[in-house]
Amino acid sequence: MRASRLVTLLLLLQNRGRMTARQLADELEVSVRTVYRDVEALGAAGIPLYGAGGYRLVDGYRTRLTGLTVDEARAAFLVALPGAAVELGLGEALVTARLKLRAALPSELREHTERIQERFLLDAPGWYGDVGQVPHxxxxxxxxxxxxxxxxxxxxxxxxxxxxxxxxxxxxxxxxxxxxxxxxxxxxxxxxxxxxxxxxxxxxxxxxxxxxxxxxxxxxxxxxxxxxxLHTADALVRLTPEGARRFGVTPTGDGWTEARVPIKSIDHAHRAFLRLGADVEVLAPAELRSRIAETARTLAARYEA
Structure with a gap:
């Protein structure tokens, strides 16, 4: 536990520069006295620290990331969003940063990160979202x-x-x-x-x-x-087992399941429930039930013709 805290303290100073004992204590969720002891331990281990006006590392000192665990290395390579970095103009910087991170890892962890990239891909946008260009x-x-x-x-x-x-x-x-x-x-x-x-x-x-x-x-x-x-009202519906599955409702058995579900508006619910076809029956509100019945009659007449 203490070893992990010492690494975190060192990385805080490396990334943020000068920090007071109180600031470090707040970040690490320990007492100021504990910070004093941890700083002394780092100094005894040969870490070059200055203590005037707060603690900071000697200019130019950097620690290598050899303290990463397997799970931490996996997380570091899973968290990156290449598409987002490119859109922000940071695509090249992301590639360079990941190369530096990989170079700093022990050979065993490098193998884990390579397997992560071979086996996992994060594609954030939804299937049906029309995500176009963002010129500005x-x-x-x-x-x-x-x-x-x-x-x-x-x-x-x-x-x-x-x-x-x-x-x-x-x-x-x-x-x-x-x-x-x-x-x-x-x-x-x-x-x-x-x-x-x-x-x-x-x-x-x-x-x-x-x-x-x-x-x-x-x-x-x-x-x-x-x-x-978004959800300003409720609708009372009956769903077949398939309808319940598609709508994300837990079925109560092998037959029809009655459920009360939130809806945005009559128009929105009308379109949403029509997608379920015969797997749903709207019981209330009456306006929504009438709208769906009218659409069903129109469709029936059209296909009979």
Missing amino acids: LAVVAAAVWARRAVVLRYRRWRAPEEIERRVEPYGLVLKAGRWYLVAGGPSGIRTYRVDQVLEIRSLEEEFVVPDGFDLAGYWNVYLADFRAR
Whole structure:
């Protein structure tokens, strides 16, 4: 346990530069006194550390990654998203970084990472998503890196369909093959699909991200709110065993299964349930049941003709 903590402490200093004992204690979830003992242990092992105004490594000192376990090495090579790196203009850097990482690994771990690349491939976008080009992604990413404001001309689903807005880009999120920009603006923090940006103009104005803002935390709240708005009503249905399987409902036996499922709207549910054909019967709401019955009569008449 302590050996793992010492490696983590060393990597923190290597990646972040000078850190105080309190900052290290918070990161490692230990006491400041424990940090003092760990630093002394590293010094005794020959690690060149300075302690003035916080701890830091001697300039130019780098540790090799020979402390990686098999699972850690596997994770490192599974986590990379080559397509995303290319879109952000970091494709060459990713290749170089992975070559350096592989070169630093012991021969046994190199063999494991080679097998990972032979046997696993991450293809993030969904089957039916029409994920096209994102021409302004590089400019948006540059603004995120530099913490510079931009002016967007943006297409949205409600009127007015095109808007122009000055925003402060806080971060980028890749979700199901689509890039989303999280940015502060006149109405607070908003989320924008980057492929809907029609035009972007970078400004020279720098900005400061609000204290306490956490991109992952914001995104989790945004998703929860989105799902709450997405499912605004329920439908009562009967499903055959096949219908239950296709709709993700646990069957109650070999016959029909009655279930209450969330729906976005009558129109959306109408299309979704028609895909199940005769494997579903809508019991409620009455408007949805009538709409499906009307469509079934129209189809029957068309095919009889």
